[in-house]
Amino acid sequence: MDDPAPDDPFSPTPDDRHRAVPLKGRGTATRLAHRFESTQRASELDNTPVHHAGDDEFAIEGVPVTSVVHEQARSILSRNDSPDIPFMWSINPYRGCEHGCIYCYARPTHSYLNLSPGLDFETKLVAKVNAAELLRKELSRASHEPSPVNVGSATDAYQPIERELRVTRGVLEVLTECQHPFTIVTKSSGVERDLDLLALAAQRRQAAVFISITSLDSSLSRKLEPRAAAPHRRLQTVKRLSEAGVPVGVNVAPIIPFLNEPEIERIVAAAAEAGARSVHYTIVRLPWEVNPLFQEWLGHHVPERADRIMARIRDMRGGADYRAEFGVRMKGQGVWADLIRQRVNAARQRAGITGLGPVLDSSAFRPFPAQPRQRAAGAGDGQAELF
Numbered sequence: 212m213d214d215p216a217p218d219d220p221f222s223p224t225p226d227d228r229h230r231a232v233p234l235k236g237r238g239t240a241t242r243l244a245h246r247f248e249s250t251q252r253a254s255e256l257d258n259t260p261v262h263h264a265g266d267d268e269f270a271i272e273g274v275p276v277t278s279v280v281h282e283q284a285r286s287i288l289s290r291n292d293s294p295d296i297p298f299m300w301s302i303n304p305y306r307g308c309e310h311g312c313i314y315c316y317a318r319p320t321h322s323y324l325n326l327s328p329g330l331d332f333e334t335k336l337v338a339k340v341n342a343a344e345l346l347r348k349e350l351s352r353a354s355h356e357p358s359p360v361n362v363g364s365a366t367d368a369y370q371p372i373e374r375e376l377r378v379t380r381g382v383l384e385v386l387t388e389c390q391h392p393f394t395i396v397t398k399s400s401g402v403e404r405d406l407d408l409l410a411l412a413a414q415r416r417q418a419a420v421f422i423s424i425t426s427l428d429s430s431l432s433r434k435l436e437p438r439a440a441a442p443h444r445r446l447q448t449v450k451r452l453s454e455a456g457v458p459v460g461v462n463v464a465p466i467i468p469f470l471n472e473p474e475i476e477r478i479v480a481a482a483a484e485a486g487a488r489s490v491h492y493t494i495v496r497l498p499w500e501v502n503p504l505f506q507e508w509l510g511h512h513v514p515e516r517a518d519r520i521m522a523r524i525r526d527m528r529g530g531a532d533y534r535a536e537f538g539v540r541m542k543g544q545g546v547w548a549d550l551i552r553q554r555v556n557a558a559r560q561r562a563g564i565t566g567l568g569p570v571l572d573s574s575a576f577r578p579f580p581a582q583p584r585q586r587a588a589g590a591g592d593g594q595a596e597l598f
Contacts, residue, residue: 233511234330236437237275238311239504243329275334277309279372284339287382288349288360295537298394299356301364302346304378306337308366310398310439313508314465317365319499328500333438336372343381350389350579357576359392369399371438383408389579392417392571396462398424400440400448409457416572419458421491422449424478426471434512435471446485453486458569460489466551467495468523469516475551476558483562490564492555494543495524497533523547 234240289301307321311333318328326335339345349355362368368379386393387408395402395409395418402409402420412418426432427442440448452459461482466472479490497505509517521532527543528534534544542548559565 238313241329242327279336281340287345298361299358300360312436316496357573362395369397369401390575395420398439410455413457421460423462449485461487463492465495479558489568493541
């Protein structure tokens with residue numbers, strides 16, 4: 212997704228830290244109006260059970276449940292043109308994410324669906340159920356440039372609904388079949404289900420997995436990422452992937468000052484002990500609607516540190532809540548951003564982690580045959596013709 216311009220006017224109001232009472236198992240209880248709505252409004256849940264007659268998203272009074280729309284997508288491979296992202300191609304099998312991470316920079320994408328980046332982002336999901344079929348077609352094009360595909364760059368490809376829908380599994384089957392290199396970014400232990408495909412691709416130097424570990428504190432993780440795997444479970448996944456021969460790295464991401472930032476060294480050490488070959492990091496990003504949602508979260512969960520956290524974020528963002536320029540949006544800038552970089556590098560060295568991730572092999576890619584196209588009824592002999 213494109214980040215907002217540096218002068219993004221979408222900023223929280225003074226009351227944004229005290230809007231909706233936190234909802235167990237969700238990152239936010241607020242249906243923040245998105246930036247394209249002509250009328251700004253917010254529907255909030257409070258402690259009083261309310262039944263919304265005719266609203267099927269409420270299966271229990273006052274408790275939203277997850278709903279999933281099955282989409283026949285028109286394309287599945289997205290080409291990246293951002294110079295600070297280390298991959299050319301990406302695939303996101305789902306829109307929205309049930310993990311409910313309050314800091315997720317992908318939340319604003321729900322605005323394009325006319326849905327709230329708040330509660331809707333984690334309860335109203337879209338599954339691209341024809342992803343594998345589309346991918347097979349797109350990889351058959353003569354113009355395709357084989358380069359590692361990142362799976363789950365915006366929303367987690369192994370969020371809970373993947374257990375049933377297996378859209379990600381289908382994508383990996385296609386990539387493995389044609390020997391196309393790929394990487395996966397996830398904070399779910401569900402990736403272990405596909406170890407058969409991952410191990411095979413890893414033997415060919417065509418796969419790597421990156422596990423995001425934000426905190427080793429289970430209590431903090433439950434609040435920041437309410438439906439993601441617990442920290443100890445993610446470390447177990449790192450170990451199992453490593454033992455299966457799959458190159459695995461850990462993303463200490465996002466780093467939030469005075470929240471999970473004090474854990475940097477412990478996370479890196481735990482990642483190395485579990486078998487991680489590389490460690491990466493990003494600084495928390497607050498584009499568009501993420502900013503008021505995140506500040507609301509701070510007001511609910513760490514009110515005594517909220518002002519201090521935001522002040523330090525602004526120190527690393529040139530005085531703003533967020534800056535979108537390439538080169539600084541991921542890592543921040545200034546003294547405090549430099550200090551974090553130095554701490555991560557020092558922690559890597561102490562842990563014996565010197566690599567930044569494996570170089571994957573694109574040379575063995577075997578394109579699928581061009582897909583047949585049926586002629587219109589009555590056109591010629593009715594036989595399939597190839598592109």
